[in-house]
Every structure is written in structure tokens, then in C-alpha cells.
Amino acid sequence: xxxxxxxxxxxxxxxxxxxxxxxxxxxxxxxxxxxxxxxxxxxxxxxxxxxxxxxxxxxxxxxxxxxxxxxxxxxxxxxxxxxxxxxxxxxxxxxxxxxxxxxxxxxxxxxxx
Amino acid sequence: xxxxxxxxxxxxxxxxxxxxxxxxxxxxxxxxxxxxxxxxxxxxxxxxxxxxxxxxxxxxxxxxxxxxxxxxxxxxxxxxxxxxxxxxxxxxxxxxxxxxxxxxxxxxxxxxxxxx
Numbered sequence: 001x002x003x004x005x006x007x008x009x010x011x012x013x014x015x016x017x018x019x020x021x022x023x024x025x026x027x028x029x030x031x032x033x034x035x036x037x038x039x040x041x042x043x044x045x046x047x048x049x050x051x052x053x054x055x056x057x058x059x060x061x062x063x064x065x066x067x068x069x070x071x072x073x074x075x076x077x078x079x080x081x082x083x084x085x086x087x088x089x090x091x092x093x094x095x096x097x098x099x100x101x102x103x104x105x106x107x108x109x110x111x112x113x
Numbered sequence: 114x115x116x117x118x119x120x121x122x123x124x125x126x127x128x129x130x131x132x133x134x135x136x137x138x139x140x141x142x143x144x145x146x147x148x149x150x151x152x153x154x155x156x157x158x159x160x161x162x163x164x165x166x167x168x169x170x171x172x173x174x175x176x177x178x179x180x181x182x183x184x185x186x187x188x189x190x191x192x193x194x195x196x197x198x199x200x201x202x203x204x205x206x207x208x209x210x211x212x213x214x215x216x217x218x219x220x221x222x223x224x225x226x227x228x229x
Contacts, residue, residue, distance in 0.1 A: 004155075032216045034216060034217065041122070041223070041225075043203055043205075043220030043221050043222045044156070046218075049217065098163070100158060100161065101158075101218060103148075103155040103157070105153050105154055
């Protein structure tokens, strides 16, 4: 059973608008959450993270929100740019499990000019 | 600059062949990981290693083995390749648990393996 789920396999957004990617998790032991971005034929690259003691983390155009009670996090990209077109993976880790990351299935984002 | 390299970008093998996938990192990281990526399933952990000569099973270890003889190198071995092992294989590394950025893993470019 997938402990981290990204229920939207794809998302299409107009350039300049907001992209919102969602991620749900089931394991209450997860205490750190990360977003990775992946272009075709490349490895994933780290984008932004958030600790479970926070509810928001912002880095430039990227903001991650965490709702612990709902076991839900989201990534906002504002404004979206064509270079943001990629697959985005949500990942979670638990200190008790060491440095293992559990990944969601990914959301493919297409930003249209 | 952080770098994880994988020996091949594309590989085609036949069913039953023994396959070696090599991964090298130059960041002196203690932790190394092997994942496979399949559409809709995200990245699934096959094996990982916290130290030289040490290995632990991930979520889907069946059909795979690993070797870590040196700190910088982590090899994934398919003892007898099967068609259901056709996938993108990704290697990653990270600093030791407990350091400031221990959660972040650095990935190689991946190896697209096709088993015929």
C-alpha cells in the first residue's frame, strides 16, 4: 500500500498562472517532506523541503504547505514558467527509519506558453 | 559540485543475463541508494547502504543484489534479468543520518534498462 500518494498524474497550466501539486500521506511517523523535480532522461533534483514542525516553507517561486492533521502537503509554483514543465515527486522520511525516502507516484506538469 | 554518475545511460539485455549497474559518487557520502522508477509508481527503493560492505533491503529487493566494496561505489546486480525488470534505475547518495541535510538525496542521471 502506497504511504505517499499523488492523486493527480498530470496537470496543465498556463504560463504565469499558479500550479498547485498535491500529496497525501498515511504514515504519521513521517517528519520531513521533500519535493523533487525530474526532467526526462535526467535524475530527480531536490526542489524544496519542509519539516513537520512547520506549516509553510517558501523559496522564490516555490512554496510548500503542510497540513499535518490532514496528512496533506502541497507545492505551489507562482508564476509558472515553461521551464517548470517536468515530473514532480513528493517524498517523505521518518527519523526512526533513518534516511529512507518514500516517494509518491509523481505529477507531470505541463506549462503552456 | 555534487556529482553522482551511473555507468550507462541505456542498456539492452536478454532474459537470463546477469546485469551490473554501477554508481559512483564523489561527495564522500556515507549513504547510497538504488531505486527503480516506473510510470505511476514513482521511485521505489530496491536496496540501500549506510556504510562500506553494509547493505539493507528496501521495498522491492526481490531479483536484485548489491555490492559496496568502496565508499564511493554502489553496484546493483540483476542475477538473472527478466522482462519485468525493464525500468529506469536511479542511484542516489546522501550524507550520514544526523547531519543538517541528511534527508536530501542526490541522484544520478539514471540507466534505462530494457530486458528482451
